[in-house]
Amino acid sequence: xxxxxxxxxxxxxxxxxxxxxxxxxxxxxxxxxxxxxxxxxxxxxxxxxxxxxxxxxxxxxxxxxxxxxxxxxxxxxxxxxxxxxxxxxxxxxxxxxxxxxxxxxxxxxxxxxxxxxxxxxxxxxxxxxxxxxxxxxxxxxxxxxxxxxxxxxxxxxxxxxxxxxxxxxxxxxxxxxxxxx
Numbered sequence: 001x002x003x004x005x006x007x008x009x010x011x012x013x014x015x016x017x018x019x020x021x022x023x024x025x026x027x028x029x030x031x032x033x034x035x036x037x038x039x040x041x042x043x044x045x046x047x048x049x050x051x052x053x054x055x056x057x058x059x060x061x062x063x064x065x066x067x068x069x070x071x072x073x074x075x076x077x078x079x080x081x082x083x084x085x086x087x088x089x090x091x092x093x094x095x096x097x098x099x100x101x102x103x104x105x106x107x108x109x110x111x112x113x114x115x116x117x118x119x120x121x122x123x124x125x126x127x128x129x130x131x132x133x134x135x136x137x138x139x140x141x142x143x144x145x146x147x148x149x150x151x152x153x154x155x156x157x158x159x160x161x162x163x164x165x166x167x168x169x170x171x172x173x174x175x176x177x178x179x180x181x
Contacts, residue, residue: 037120045130052137060144067151074159084156088149095145102138109134 074082113131117124168174 042126049130049133056140063144063148067148071155079159084152088152091145091149095142099142105138106135
């Protein structure tokens with residue numbers, strides 16, 4: 001009889017828009033279009049970005065903990081009742097959805113940074129740094145979703161034995177096997 005696995009942390013945490021990305025929204029939606037920005041505005045951008053980066057660190061730790069807990073749970077009680085394919089597809093959908101948005105996010109950030117810098121050339125370095133760090137933040141989320149998905153795929157491969165063919169732990173044995181096909 002299959003056992004249902006209780007997921008230690010909700011996958012919903014990983015399907016919502018990350019709060020870290022609010023930092024990017026505040027930058028893109030700032031009022032710097034046709035006016036000078038102040039050092040206070042820059043401090044707000046930097047503060048929001050720092051909060052976003054801190055939120056990301058928490059998000060990544062939660063993802064690592066979730067995958068580790070699932071690994072321990074599945075290894076202890078077997079893979080029956082845990083729908084790896086569903087969870088892997090959820091993470092893939094999120095990752096690919098945000099990857100598709102990345103181009104638009106970059107374009108918006110670059111456009112906003114260019115506008116701010118054209119009106120505030122004295123702030124060029126800091127604005128360009130905020131822009132790049134914001135893009136890196138989105139990329140970090142993409143990498144985390146990908147890594148979680150890959151970890152689940154590895155756990156699935158370790159626990160779901162389909163016995164359709166040989167498996168190899170030694171790369172040399174795999175090479176020898178493939179050479180003889």
